[in-house]
Amino acid sequence: MSLAVENPGRGAAAVIGLGSMGFGMAQSLRRAGLDVVGYDVAAAAVERFVAEGGRGARTPKEAAGDADIVVSVVVNAAQTEAVLFGPDGIAEAMKPGAVFVSSATMDPAIARNLSQRLEALGRHYLDAPISGGAARAAKGELTIMASGSAEAFAAARPALDAMAAKVYELGDAAGTGAAFKMINQLLAGVHIAAACEAISFAAKQGLDLQKVYEVITASAGNSWMFENRIPHVLAGDYTPLSAIEIFVKDLGIVQDMARAERYPVPLVAAALQMYLAASGAGMGRDDDSSLARLYAQLSGAALPGIDKA
Amino acid sequence: MSLAVENPGRGAAAVIGLGSMGFGMAQSLRRAGLDVVGYDVAAAAVERFVAEGGRGARTPKEAAGDADIVVSVVVNAAQTEAVLFGPDGIAEAMKPGAVFVSSATMDPAIARNLSQRLEALGRHYLDAPISGGAARAAKGELTIMASGSAEAFAAARPALDAMAAKVYELGDAAGTGAAFKMINQLLAGVHIAAACEAISFAAKQGLDLQKVYEVITASAGNSWMFENRIPHVLAGDYTPLSAIEIFVKDLGIVQDMARAERYPVPLVAAALQMYLAASGAGMGRDDDSSLARLYAQLSGAALPGIDKA
Incomplete structure (x- = not known):
């Protein structure tokens, strides 16, 4: 039945x-x-x-x-x-x-x-x-x-x-639901990029990254994405839960919408360039926390498991 | 006694x-x-x-x-x-x-x-x-x-x-405490700028901003700073709790540190330009959520109380 x-x-x-x-x-x-x-x-x-x-x-x-x-x-x-x-x-x-x-x-x-x-x-x-x-x-x-x-x-x-x-x-x-989703994606995409810019900068300075995670998640610098994605970086595990290409797509949509509306999005633009660079460097289908690997590659910062990348 | x-x-x-x-x-x-x-x-x-x-x-x-x-x-x-x-x-x-x-x-x-x-x-x-x-x-x-x-x-x-x-x-x-603080400021400064870029973009599209706040604070796009600062924007109240000039200073320090270490910080650089623009436009001593007003001025977006600014 x-x-x-x-x-x-x-x-x-x-x-x-x-x-x-x-x-x-x-x-x-x-x-x-x-x-x-x-x-x-x-x-x-x-x-x-x-x-x-x-x-x-x-x-x-x-x-x-x-x-x-x-x-x-x-x-x-x-x-x-x-x-x-x-x-x-x-x-x-x-x-x-x-x-x-x-x-x-x-x-x-x-x-x-x-x-x-x-x-x-x-x-x-x-x-x-x-x-x-x-x-x-x-x-x-x-x-x-x-x-x-x-x-x-x-x-x-x-x-x-x-x-x-x-x-x-x-x-x-129709359209209002989509607009709310794009506002969320704008923030989510920028926050992942910021989280990766920050954690690899901490690595570049030789800080204890587990301690950085502990301090930041209890401080005003925290974001949902920092808390969710940085554990992937600390584990050196870039198995895609959500791929770089998703934000190549979604921040691309935000940037196109904003251009059409004559609205400047400098943070989105900067973040999108990093997603594009990660994709161009061969990480497009890897987890979006791969931006941390990109920053490490660009700076010589040492991340956990980075030589497995 | x-x-x-x-x-x-x-x-x-x-x-x-x-x-x-x-x-x-x-x-x-x-x-x-x-x-x-x-x-x-x-x-x-x-x-x-x-x-x-x-x-x-x-x-x-x-x-x-x-x-x-x-x-x-x-x-x-x-x-x-x-x-x-x-x-x-x-x-x-x-x-x-x-x-x-x-x-x-x-x-x-x-x-x-x-x-x-x-x-x-x-x-x-x-x-x-x-x-x-x-x-x-x-x-x-x-x-x-x-x-x-x-x-x-x-x-x-x-x-x-x-x-x-x-x-x-x-x-x-000494130095390690300062380094942790700079990582926090990097994130906090970028997140305020992202929050303001997002909320004024929502305003530009005519979305219900109170609803945007409700949805985002319950979603993956949330940050400590979005949750803390956007109520100032919704109230149209830019009384300085923390001023634009604080992040002109702090993101300036991050950018200088990163330049000296040959570490790229595209998100910090984009955010710093917005704090500088807000300061240059006369908002340096106003609340750092004034970046939302700057985005509104640059795009014609209508924010609560903006004509009081």
Whole structure:
């Protein structure tokens, strides 16, 4: 007996994109009793979802055709547009009145554009970028920064409740959720760069780095990112939990938005150059704390495990 | 009956510099039972200390002559050097075996130099930069990042206990405390600039700034400084709790240290330019959250109370 039959009132959902975030979100939806179909461009990801009890689809259209809620967990605006309006786009295959829940981080102007085009076809769009890593996705404990019409929120509610510990309702139009996410990414990206600039400078001076971590996390110089990322540097472990390329992308979006609005972002610009340099130096797919290795390489500072890099 | 007679074993202390921090530290020393003499270049500050029950001195030498512990709470390295070795310097007037507790933020190399010169004269030097505002100074709840010889720590102990909630013992030579403080200032200065870059960018996009504060302080983009300073921006109140000029000074020290060590600090450099621009635009003595006003002026973003600025 399927979960959907056990909880018929919960409705049917499709998840497009079964990466580290989407897989966990799909499992959270199943756990909450929704009938979930998963799709990914990588067949292996779909097979894994099926092996763990989910239903798989061969195309986005096949996944979306019967869904009341389509949750899109792709990487960026271009992929989101392709899912909706590309050659195999689902926009017209979606059920009238169904909702598209878009979680990719993107320029708010693009979110507004996608929303307007989809709503013109009689489907709802919820601008719903997510925060929180794969572990929280798997537990259904994400933070979602959402905006959209009352109808979009109402249609998406069972999925939001299943996937998130906290849903911020930020406005009645797409774009506002995206804008809040970009403010968060601006700060997060700059703070990682600052944390790495600081810890490698401490190393350059020969300070006890464990002690630096202890003192800073108890002082006014602390940030969420310093506290979260510097342990990777102290362990010399650059296994990607979140990769350099994510901030190449996200600070790039912030810089482009700011340029279009004639708003100066000198800190973002400086940080973005460091992410680009790290990527250019071959660390693009490594953990974003790899900026500390970049600073060490540029200065001769000695970091733990640096010769393993 | 004086406090010193009530607690003769606590010893005698001098406080050089009775500004917002030094005044509170002197009061904390008195409350702990030390016999405290205060000196400041501003006679009014000494008079206020006397009016509240302290003892005043007319020169630094007069203050330091009988002290077991001299706490220096001046602004920078130049003033610290002048207190010790200037025309009216106290170095040779201090009792042999007494300790000089230096709280100014400075380049570690200068702290090492001052320490070596004072210790050559048979007096101890404790490198002891402080963290925490005037309110915590008054309550004896500062954080002190200290380094120095065992003798310097032992001699300074009654004052450290009286002034601080937390004393980090970071090494056996002057300079290490200063280096830790500079790492903290690097992060604090960049985080204030990032917070202001972000909140004014949110304003430029017309976002609900109270909601931005709520979302960011619960998200990965948070920092101690975002949480502490952005309420000033939301209130439109730039009364200086800590002024722009403090970070003109402190990020200047970091940039100079880094240049000397051939260590690149692109985020510090970008942030320092913004503090310099704010100072140049007339906000040097205003609260450091004034960087938000600078971004608003540069972009036309509308901040609360901005036309009062």
